[in-house]
Amino acid sequence: MILKGNQRGGAVQLATHLLKDENEHVEIHEMRGFVSDDLHEAFGEAHAIAKGTKCQQFLFSLSLNPPQQEGVSTKAFERVADEAEKRLGLEGQPRAIVFHEKEGRRHAHVVWSRIDAESMTAINLPHYKRKLTSLSKEIYLEHGWKLPEGLRDPNLRDPLNFDREEWQQALRAGRDPREIKQLFREAWQHSDSPKAFNAALNEYGFTLARGDRRGYVALDYTGEVYAVAKYASLRTKQVKDRLGDPVKLPSVDEAKQALKDKLTPRLKELSDNQRAKQAEELVPLTERKQEMAQTHARERLRLNAGQGKRWQAEANIRQDRLHTGLKGIWDWMSGHAYKTRDQNKFEAWESLKRDQLQKDRLILDQLTERRSLQKLIAKQKQNQLLDRRKLDRDIGLALKMDGHKERVQDRAMQIQQQFSQQRKRSGPELER
8 A cells, every 4th residue: 555645734725635526436434533524624623723833734644545456445444544643653633534536446545633732732753754655565565465666666666657736737738647758758768869859759749948947848739848857757967967958949938939830720720639539539438437426426325324224223222221210220230231331332333343344345346347447448548548649749740841831731631631541440449
């Protein structure tokens, strides 16, 4: 289970992020130590207490991400949260646990308040990254899961991982961020000079430019700007050592204007048409995904309602065992009342475990169904990725014909014909 944590403020923003409907299912599983059961209000409590201190990052947020294909019980998530809490020194602190489900994957977020209300000080969290990495390894070994390369050796971490900013930028450009990173890494690996690197990027419609801080950036043919070091997963020094000073490169504004001059209306139309067509192809699968999410939500509501009725009936039975009046006094004097209370506590605990196990079985069955659909979606997106790479390469080659408007126009017409033929061939297969 990959554990990623960070200290942070921004109570409202964090609560809003955790409740975002971009996830197919969101469940507030636990609210401990807060007055309110509302996530925004609970984090607001932590913020209000923190105002009595100088602490700005008064929350600690931890994400728990098991391998996608593994069925992990709620109890297992809770054990990891408890152990992380112990190792970080956050025992007894107010915390919230929120489950997210998306694309057939279930993960959890745990958020603690770092403020000790008695001493009005922030709990220090020294070396928390090292502690979480150590715990993560132990969990993988305990469950017999294959250890990720990045946990075996930090130098082997997946370079195609991306942060939220990269994801949002790729979304604006209508691309997968992993696709962009892969292109940059391949261009870097197959070049040994600025000219070769720029030529490799040109093949996919990118061009090098000089950033605001004299660093290397690349623009795609839509005008979106990407930092080379970031997307090639390199250090800034590595880029500078190989590519040198970018002073001779055009600025971002100059590069944008050059792209605008070279990008004929027909080429732009081809790119726009492909995006629209691919979005249309995903509509049936997206609708199936939404229908499945709604069906699964209804099944969970029915289960919760049934469990609630059963819990109330069982609670009434337990309550009836506690006698009142003279019989109750006799039970208290004889010690029978204590035995009854202990029996009721044990049965209530067993009922809670039974209900959670039943809920977990339903969730894991639904995740299995959702993963089957996700395989179809992933296959469709992979086919679309190959189509986009082909078009990007063709547009990149067309853009190289600088100063030859007629040749660019002819090349655009050839691409359009190829694109139309390709769509005709793949149409029936996509429908199936």
